[in-house]
Each structure stands twice: as structure tokens, then as C-alpha cells.
Amino acid sequence: MTAPPTKPALDDGDEEPRLGTLSIASWGLLIGAIGQCCFYWRLFPDIPKWIVQSVSFVPWLTVFIISCCNRPPFGPRPFRRCLLFAMCWYAVMTLLAEAFYFFIQPPPRGHFPLFIVARVLMYCFGAASFFVFVRACIQLRRYETKSDA
Numbered sequence: 001m002t003a004p005p006t007k008p009a010l011d012d013g014d015e016e017p018r019l020g021t022l023s024i025a026s027w028g029l030l031i032g033a034i035g036q037c038c039f040y041w042r043l044f045p046d047i048p049k050w051i052v053q054s055v056s057f058v059p060w061l062t063v064f065i066i067s068c069c070n071r072p073p074f075g076p077r078p079f080r081r082c083l084l085f086a087m088c089w090y091a092v093m094t095l096l097a098e099a100f101y102f103f104i105q106p107p108p109r110g111h112f113p114l115f116i117v118a119r120v121l122m123y124c125f126g127a128a129s130f131f132v133f134v135r136a137c138i139q140l141r142r143y144e145t146k147s148d149a
Contacts, residue, residue, distance in 0.1 A: 028128055029059050031126065033056040036126070080137050087130055
């Protein structure tokens with residue numbers, strides 16, 4: 001007697017990443033970008049806020065634009081590269097903020113440390129969305145190699 005067929009695992013490599021999942025995960029990047037803005041505003045109060053915002057929101061805007069469509073706007077390889085671009089941009093901006101904080105060390109202002117809130121937003125939301133993006137990149141890579149063969 002054979003066992004009844006089971007439902008295939010979600011990460012079997014046969015399916016493309018769901019764009020709705022990426023769109024929801026992109027909101028984590030949005031919240032993380034808000035944390036980056038707070039971090040940079042506190043480090044550099046003289047820089048106009050629109051410059052900091054435009055640089056910090058690039059990863060979220062990239063993922064949001066490519067994942068809000070019903071169908072992917074392009075093939076799996078450029079789609080995966082856009083996800084990698086967004087993750088690398090976010091990671092570099094976060095590491096740069098931490099390096100600036102290490103070297104500049106601004107004096108505390110008030111009793112409530114804004115840097116703690118900014119770090120919670122950057123790491124708990126922004127960096128946590130990388131789990132979804134990395135899974136999507138792995139699925140896209142499997143789809144690329146399967147379709148190339």
C-alpha cells in the first residue's frame with residue numbers, strides 16, 4: 001500500500017515568488033527607511049530632509065514598483081538583480097549610518113534616545129524583510145537555471 005500523495009513543499013523551486021509577498025515585505029523596507037531617515041537626520045541636521053529621504057527610500061521604491069504589478073515587469077534575472085540592488089543599497093546605507101555614528105558620536109539630546117528607535121526600525125523591520133527577498137532570489141535563481149537548461 002502506498003502513501004497518499006502529499007502537497008508539495010512551498011520551497012520546491014517550481015514556483016516563482018509571489019509578488020504579493022514581496023509587496024508586503026517591501027513595507028518592512030519602508031519602515032526601515034523611515035528609521036534610516038531618523039538616524040541620518042540626527043547625525044546631519046544641516047542636510048535638507050528631502051535629500052536624506054530620497055536616498056533612503058530608493059530600496060523600498062524599487063521593490064514596491066516591481067512588485068505592485070499583477071505580472072512581473074521583466075524576466076527572472078533582471079527581477080532578481082533588482083531585488084539584490086535594493087538589498088545591497090539598504091545594507092550599505094545602514095552600515096554607513098552606523099559607521100558615521102561610530103565616528104561622529106553626536107551628543108545626546110533630551111532623555112529619549114532617538115537612535116534606539118531608529119535602530120529598531122532599521123533592523124527589526126528593514127533588515128528582517130531580507131528573509132523574504134533572499135527566498136525570492138533563491139527561487140528566481142532556480143527558475144533561471146531550470147529555464148536555461
